[in-house]
Amino acid sequence: PKNIGIKGFEFYFPKNYVDLADLEKYDNEVGKYTKGRGQKEMSFCTDCEDSVSMALTVTSALLKNYNIDIKDIGYLSVGTESLVDKSKSIKTSLMRLFKPEENHDIGGVDMKNACYGGTEAIFGAVDWLQANYDTEHRNAIAVLVDIAVYGEKSARSTGGASAIAFLIGPDAPISFEKGLRSYYMEDITDFYKPIGGMASEYPVVNGADSIKAYAQALDECFTAYNKKVLRLLNKERSIEDYVAVMFHCPYYRLIQKAFARLVFKDFLDGRNTNLVGAEKLEQLRNITLEESLNSREFWHDILLSANDLLKEKVEPNVEFNLRLGNSYTASLYTQIIKLIHRISDHEELNGKKALLFSYGSGCASAMFSLTFNLDDEKNRNEYENMRKSALNAAERMESRVRYSPDEYTAIMKDREDLIESEKPIVPHALNNGKFPEIFPNTYYLTHIGENFLRYYAIH
Ligand code: ACO
Numbered sequence: 289p290k291n292i293g294i295k296g297f298e299f300y301f302p303k304n305y306v307d308l309a310d311l312e313k314y315d316n317e318v319g320k321y322t323k324g325r326g327q328k329e330m331s332f333c334t335d336c337e338d339s340v341s342m343a344l345t346v347t348s349a350l351l352k353n354y355n356i357d358i359k360d361i362g363y364l365s366v367g368t369e370s371l372v373d374k375s376k377s378i379k380t381s382l383m384r385l386f387k388p389e390e391n392h393d394i395g396g397v398d399m400k401n402a403c404y405g406g407t408e409a410i411f412g413a414v415d416w417l418q419a420n421y422d423t424e425h426r427n428a429i430a431v432l433v434d435i436a437v438y439g440e441k442s443a444r445s446t447g448g449a450s451a452i453a454f455l456i457g458p459d460a461p462i463s464f465e466k467g468l469r470s471y472y473m474e475d476i477t478d479f480y481k482p483i484g485g486m487a488s489e490y491p492v493v494n495g496a497d498s499i500k501a502y503a504q505a506l507d508e509c510f511t512a513y514n515k516k517v518l519r520l521l522n523k524e525r526s527i528e529d530y531v532a533v534m535f536h537c538p539y540y541r542l543i544q545k546a547f548a549r550l551v552f553k554d555f556l557d558g559r560n561t562n563l564v565g566a567e568k569l570e571q572l573r574n575i576t577l578e579e580s581l582n583s584r585e586f587w588h589d590i591l592l593s594a595n596d597l598l599k600e601k602v603e604p605n606v607e608f609n610l611r612l613g614n615s616y617t618a619s620l621y622t623q624i625i626k627l628i629h630r631i632s633d634h635e636e637l638n639g640k641k642a643l644l645f646s647y648g649s650g651c652a653s654a655m656f657s658l659t660f661n662l663d664d665e666k667n668r669n670e671y672e673n674m675r676k677s678a679l680n681a682a683e684r685m686e687s688r689v690r691y692s693p694d695e696y697t698a699i700m701k702d703r704e705d706l707i708e709s710e711k712p713i714v715p716h717a718l719n720n721g722k723f724p725e726i727f728p729n730t731y732y733l734t735h736i737g738e739n740f741l742r743y744y745a746i747h
Contacts, residue, residue: 289417296677367617379396379397428455525559526554537623548594552594605630706736
């Protein structure tokens with residue numbers, strides 16, 4: 289099979305959000321979350337939604353909106369770090385959607401490693417197709433779902449929630465470049481969810497370590513990726529050669545800096561020497577990773593040199609990240625959705641490449657690239673179907689409900705209470721005398737019954 293990649297998607301986020309200008313005022317941190325980190329809004333779930341309900345919502349929408357024959361799916365994997373069970377994977381919960389046609393011959397389970405698991409779910413789908421499509425003639429689905437919530441004040445404002453389901457198959461309008469995939473993995477404890485605190489949704493976070501690990505993984509992935517480009521294509525590519533560069537995005541300031549690191553590395557390696565402030569960059573040639581992280585001068589100089597490219601390659605695709613917050617596994621991929629949302633001219637994309645960096649604490653990370661194949665009518669039609677999904681998601685984003693920081697804080701308490709309950713419990717959101725704010729066709733948690741079993745219905 290050729291050009292294995294993305295043939296469709298659905299994008300779901302909860303109807304609730306908190307405005308970060310409100311939250312930073314409430315937290316006595318005026319300017320920090322908006323001006324400082326570059327974010328606008330943060331989506332969150334009440335206690336009647338969890339990772340299973342969101343995965344059901346987004347996968348059922350994908351099956352319906354793309355008229356997928358459920359017998360035609362041969363692989364389905366889920367990337368998440370928002371577990372509701374230590375053993376049973378969310379993938380098995382999604383099998384109820386395939387029950388009507390009794391399709392039980394579907395490979396894949398959940399992939400977990402912080403924000404990186406979604407990438408491995410996608411790679412699993414791509415690799416399954418590579419190995420099996422010739423004999424199976426069936427497609428794959430990768431579902432990325434997370435609810436990012438934190439206990440600590442400084443990190444709490446970097447939460448978020450969303451889910452994406454991708455239809456993956458051959459002859460796709462957006463394909464993964466074969467062989468151009470580098471990884472960086474290392475044993476570190478920058479962010480983790482220990483089993484001792486299993487009931488809690490909150491991670492243990494070493495914020496500074498997580499920033500350092502992100503930068504190190506980025507540098508290493510980029511070096512290894514560029515080596516593969518040279519080996520396989522017999523030529524080099526610089527950042528300028530990509531139509532877009534996308535990152536796992538905990539908050540926008542972090543990826544502005546990440547992008548500047550890549551441009552700086554291109555400069556050091558001679559792939560792009562024609563930059564504003566080149567003399568200053570030359571003086572920074574021997575800076576170590578450690579030194580670079582704490583040097584105001586370093587960030588100032590490299591951000592200045594990268595600024596024009598940032599505006600062209602990164603900034604146009606981050607709107608959903610700014611408005612949803614960090615939705616962990618889905619975070620990187622919302623940038624593809626924004627790109628599809630804003631580009632209607634197929635010629636602007638046809639034959640172009642995008643570079644992607646996926647990071648998950650712990651750590652696991654990868655860099656890889658996509659090609660836009662829009663030269664034939666079938667692919668252009670598939671692209672247009674995806675634009676419909678993107679337009680629809682953007683419209684839904686406008687109809688979300690803004691909650692005050694007080695309401696948000698109370699809802700976080702409700703989530704804690706639900707999770708910690710030893711007895712059967714109905715979500716507080718359903719017990720408030722009015723039905724909660726959820727979009728139509730959304731699955732929700734009706735109650736947790738005996739033996740902690742979770743029950744769902746669709747609205
Ligand atoms: N007004 C304007 N700007 C401000 C203000 C203010 N009041 N306060 C801070 N800033 C600026 C800072 O100067 C900084 O700018 P700079 O980048 O130019 O230096 C920027 O805002 C970011 O602020 P920080 O001080 O770096 O933010 P903080 O100390 O809260 O640390 C951190 C960020 C550690 C990442 C924290 O948010 C956290 O722990 N988050 C969870 C973990 C995380 O997201 N890690 C990232 C990768 S792993 C993952 O995705 C989970």
